[in-house]
Amino acid sequence: MRSFLRAACLSVILALGFAVPAAALETRLTELRVAGGGIRASLEIRDMFPAKFQAVLEEGAAIHLRLQIELWEDRPVWDKLAQPAIISVFRIVLDPSTRMVRVADSYGEVSRQAAWQEPLTLRPDLGRADALSDGARYYVRVLATLGTIAEKETAQASRAVFGDNESAVSIASMGKMLFHAVLQVNDYLQSVSSEVRTRQVTGKDLRAGVKF
Amino acid sequence: MKWLLVLLTLGVSHAGSQEAGQPPQPILREVRTDGATIFTREDIRWMLELREGAALPKPAADVAKALQEAYARDGYSEATVTATFDEGRLVFTVDEGRIDEIEILGETGSNAERITRRLGIKPGDVYNARVIGRATERLTEESQGAIVIGRPRRHQPGPVLGESAPDTVVLERRGGRRVLVVPLRWRTARTGGSFGSGRDDLFSPVDALSPAVGFTSTIFDHSRFNHTYVSGLLSYKFGRDDPGYSFGVERPIFRTPKLFLGGEVHDVTASDDGWRLTSLEQTAVAVTFKNTFRDYYRRRGGQVFTVLRIGANNELSAMARWDRHEPLVNTTDFSVFRQDATFRPNPPVADQHLNAMVLGYTFDTRPLSGAGQAATYERHLKENLFGHGLRQRPGFRLEWTSEIAGHGLKGDAEFDRHIVNARGYIPITSSTLLSLRGLFGVSNGTLPIERRFSIGGIGSVHGYGFKEAGGAGMTLLNAEYRVNLWSTGRDRDAANVFVFYDAGRVSSPVIPSTRDWLRGVGVGVGGGGLRVEFGFRANDIPDSRQILVRFSPTF
Numbered sequence: 001m002r003s004f005l006r007a008a009c010l011s012v013i014l015a016l017g018f019a020v021p022a023a024a025l026e027t028r029l030t031e032l033r034v035a036g037g038g039i040r041a042s043l044e045i046r047d048m049f050p051a052k053f054q055a056v057l058e059e060g061a062a063i064h065l066r067l068q069i070e071l072w073e074d075r076p077v078w079d080k081l082a083q084p085a086i087i088s089v090f091r092i093v094l095d096p097s098t099r100m101v102r103v104a105d106s107y108g109e110v111s112r113q114a115a116w117q118e119p120l121t122l123r124p125d126l127g128r129a130d131a132l133s134d135g136a137r138y139y140v141r142v143l144a145t146l147g148t149i150a151e152k153e154t155a156q157a158s159r160a161v162f163g164d165n166e167s168a169v170s171i172a173s174m175g176k177m178l179f180h181a182v183l184q185v186n187d188y189l190q191s192v193s194s195e196v197r198t199r200q201v202t203g204k205d206l207r208a209g210v211k212f
Numbered sequence: 213m214k215w216l217l218v219l220l221t222l223g224v225s226h227a228g229s230q231e232a233g234q235p236p237q238p239i240l241r242e243v244r245t246d247g248a249t250i251f252t253r254e255d256i257r258w259m260l261e262l263r264e265g266a267a268l269p270k271p272a273a274d275v276a277k278a279l280q281e282a283y284a285r286d287g288y289s290e291a292t293v294t295a296t297f298d299e300g301r302l303v304f305t306v307d308e309g310r311i312d313e314i315e316i317l318g319e320t321g322s323n324a325e326r327i328t329r330r331l332g333i334k335p336g337d338v339y340n341a342r343v344i345g346r347a348t349e350r351l352t353e354e355s356q357g358a359i360v361i362g363r364p365r366r367h368q369p370g371p372v373l374g375e376s377a378p379d380t381v382v383l384e385r386r387g388g389r390r391v392l393v394v395p396l397r398w399r400t401a402r403t404g405g406s407f408g409s410g411r412d413d414l415f416s417p418v419d420a421l422s423p424a425v426g427f428t429s430t431i432f433d434h435s436r437f438n439h440t441y442v443s444g445l446l447s448y449k450f451g452r453d454d455p456g457y458s459f460g461v462e463r464p465i466f467r468t469p470k471l472f473l474g475g476e477v478h479d480v481t482a483s484d485d486g487w488r489l490t491s492l493e494q495t496a497v498a499v500t501f502k503n504t505f506r507d508y509y510r511r512r513g514g515q516v517f518t519v520l521r522i523g524a525n526n527e528l529s530a531m532a533r534w535d536r537h538e539p540l541v542n543t544t545d546f547s548v549f550r551q552d553a554t555f556r557p558n559p560p561v562a563d564q565h566l567n568a569m570v571l572g573y574t575f576d577t578r579p580l581s582g583a584g585q586a587a588t589y590e591r592h593l594k595e596n597l598f599g600h601g602l603r604q605r606p607g608f609r610l611e612w613t614s615e616i617a618g619h620g621l622k623g624d625a626e627f628d629r630h631i632v633n634a635r636g637y638i639p640i641t642s643s644t645l646l647s648l649r650g651l652f653g654v655s656n657g658t659l660p661i662e663r664r665f666s667i668g669g670i671g672s673v674h675g676y677g678f679k680e681a682g683g684a685g686m687t688l689l690n691a692e693y694r695v696n697l698w699s700t701g702r703d704r705d706a707a708n709v710f711v712f713y714d715a716g717r718v719s720s721p722v723i724p725s726t727r728d729w730l731r732g733v734g735v736g737v738g739g740g741g742l743r744v745e746f747g748f749r750a751n752d753i754p755d756s757r758q759i760l761v762r763f764s765p766t767f
C-alpha cells in the first residue's frame with residue numbers, strides 16, 4: 001500500500017512536471033539592440049485570438065495583455081535583474097465599425113490592425129544601455145498573459161468593496177483575499193499565458209544588436 | 213484566343229488604375245535615412261512595405277507621415293519625419309526628438325541632480341513618452357509617494373511659478389534646444405487608519421475577540437527619502453477585558469548606507485509561533501474549529517533598535533528590549549463549529565522581566581523594502597525571531613537572530629538563543645519551483661518556556677502533532693517542489709500541485725520529547741491563495757494522514 005502510494009504520487013508529479021502547458025499564446029523575442037540611449041526589444045505575439053477571446057471582443061468587451069519583461073545578468077550563483085522589470089498592461093478592443101483591433105496602454109495606442117491579424121509587434125524599451133557591461137552575459141525573460149481581467153481592475157474592485165488599508169492583518173483582509181481569489185480563479189480559467197527566455201548574449205553583442 | 217486574353221487583361225488593369233484615380237507611383241530604387249537611429253533602414257522598409265525595384269506605395273509625404281506615426285506608436289511622440297523622392301531615391305530625414313537638457317521643477321541644487329540621476333534619463337537620449345512615464349513612476353515608487361509628478365507647491369525650492377508651471381512632464385523647445393521639464397510635487401505625509409487585528413490575532417483563546425484600531429503615518433523626507441514612519445495601535449481584548457497598545461517610530465539617517473533608528477512601547481499578546489502560520493490562519497482556525505497553533509504570553513515593555521542597511525539586500529540590526537512576560541489563560545470557549553470541544557490550554561509562562569539584546573542580520577537576493585513602509589518597520593521590530601515574511605519568489609533569504617537575555621541588561625531571565633533561517637526558492641523550469649528551508653536554533657542557559665524550540669505539525673513537520681518535540685535546540689529542514697499548472701507572472705496565485713518533505717529534530721529534549729528525527733512527506737494542491745496539504749509521517753503512511761487547509765505556504 002505504502003509503495004503504491006509513493007509510486008502514484010511520484011508518477012503524478014513527474015507527469016505534471018514534464019507536461020507541456022496548454023496555453024496557446026506564443027511570444028517571440030526577435031531582436032535586442034541599443035538605440036536612443038535605451039535597450040530596445042522586438043517582440044512578436046501570436047495566437048492572441050482563440051475563439052473565446054474573439055467572442056469576448058465581438059461582444060464589445062476588452063481583453064488584456066500583461067507583459068512582464070526582465071533583463072537578467074547571468075551570474076554563477078544567483079542571477080541578477082539587470083534592470084527593473086518592465087510590466088505593461090495593454091487593453092485590446094475591437095472597433096466594430098472598422099473591424100480594427102486596437103491595442104493600447106496607458107500612454108496611448110501601440111497597434112491598430114485588421115481583426116484577428118497577427119502577429120502583434122511591440123518594441124518595448126528595457127532600460128538604459130549604459131548599464132550594460134561588455135563582458136557580462138545577459139538574457140531576457142518574457143512572461144505574457146492574456147486574460148479578461150486586468151490585475152489592476154481586480155485590485156480596484158477589491159478596494160472599492162473592502163477599502164484600502166496598509167495592514168496585512170485586518171478584518172477586511174480575509175474578505176479581500178477571498179474576493180481576490182475568486183476573481184483570480186475566474187481569470188485563470190479564462191486566461192492563456194506564455195513564457196520565453198532568450199539565449200545568453202554578452203553585453204558587447206547586445207550593444208551591437210542580436211537577432212533571435 | 214490569345215489576343216482576347218491579352219485584351220481582357222489590359223482592360224482590367226486599365227479599369228483598376230482609373231478607379232484609383234491617381235497616377236501610377238514611380239519606381240523606388242533606393243531608400244535612405246538621415247537621422248534615424250531608433251528604426252533601422254530594414255525596419256523602415258518592412259514597416260512601410262517599401263520594396264526597392266517596385267512602385268512607391270504612396271506619395272513621399274504620406275510615407276513620411278506613416279513613419280512618424282510608427283515612431284509615435286512606440287512612444288517617440290516628439291519625432292518628426294519628412295521625406296523627399298528624387299529619381300527613385302526616397303530619403304527620410306528624421307528628427308527623433310533628442311533631449312538637450314533636463315530641468316527639474318520643485319527641486320534645486322544637489323537634490324535636482326540626484327533626482328535626475330534617479331530618473332535615469334540623460335541629455336542626448338531620445339524622448340520616449342513610455343520610458344519617461346516609467347521613469348517618473350519609478351521615482352514616485354522609490355520615494356514611497358513623497359514625490360509625484362505635478363505642479364510644485366509654493367514652499368518647494370526653486371522659483372515660484374504658480375499656475376504657469378506645467379503639471380505633467382513636457383519637452384519644451386527653447387530656441388534651438390529641447391528641454392525636458394519634469395515638475396515635481398511634494399507630498400508632506402501619508403497617513404492611514406485600519407480596523408482589525410493589529411499586532412495580535414483578531415481572535416485567540418486567550419483574548420477572545422481582540423479588535424484594534426490602528427494609525428500609521430509616513431512623514432516624507434524629500435531630499436534623501438529618509439522617511440519617518442509612525443505606527444500606533446489600540447486594541448481591546450474582550451476575553452480578559454484588557455486594553456492593549458503599541459506605539460512606535462523609526463527613521464533612517466544618512467543617505468547611504470542607511471542607518472535606521474527606532475523604538476516602540478507596547479502591551480501586546482505575543483507568541484513565539486508566528487513562523488508556523490499566519491495571523492489570519494490562526495484566527496480562522498480558532499474561531500471556526502476551536503483549534504490553536506500558538507502559545508501566547510503577555511508582553512509589556514519597550515524596545516529601541518538600530519538597523520544598518522547596506523545596499524538593497526543586507527541589513528544588520530541591534531536591539532535592546534526591556535519586557536515583562538506574563539502568563540495568559542484561555543478566556544473563551546467560543547467557536548462556530550466543534551462547540552463541545554475545548555481549546556488546548558495555553559502554557560503557563562513565568563511572570564518575569566526579560567531584558568535582552570537582539571542582534572540580527574538579514575540578506576535577501578530580492579531587494580528589501582525601504583524606509584517609510586509598514587513592511588520595513590515590522591521587519592525591524594523582530595517580533596518573530598524565527599524570520600520575517602513569506603515570499604515564495606525566486607531568490608534566497610538568510611536571517612540570523614541572537615537574543616541575549618540578562619547579563620548587562622539585568623532582568624529575571626538569563627539565556628542566549630541563536631536562530632538561523634535560510635530559505636531558497638529556485639525555479640527549476642519556467643513552471644516549477646523548488647523551495648528549501650533550513651531552520652536551526654541553539655541556546656545556552658535556562659530557556660523560558662515561551663522561548664523553547666519545538667517542532668511538529670503545521671509549519672514545521674507534517675503528519676505530527678503540534679509541537680510534538682521540544683528542546684533547547686532544533687534543526688528543521690523542509691523541501692517543497694511545486695508545479696504550476698498555469699504559467700503566469702503572478703505565480704504565487706497560480707493553480708499548482710506540490711510535493712514536500714520535512715525533517716526535524718530537537719536537541720536537549722524536554723520530556724517526553726526525544727532526539728529522534730521527525731520526518732514528514734506529502735502532496736498538496738493550491739491556487740488563488742489557498743492550499744490543501746496532505747501530510748504523513750514518513751514511517752506511517754497512510755495512517756498518519758493530516759490534512760491542512762492553508763492561506764499561505766509553509767515557508
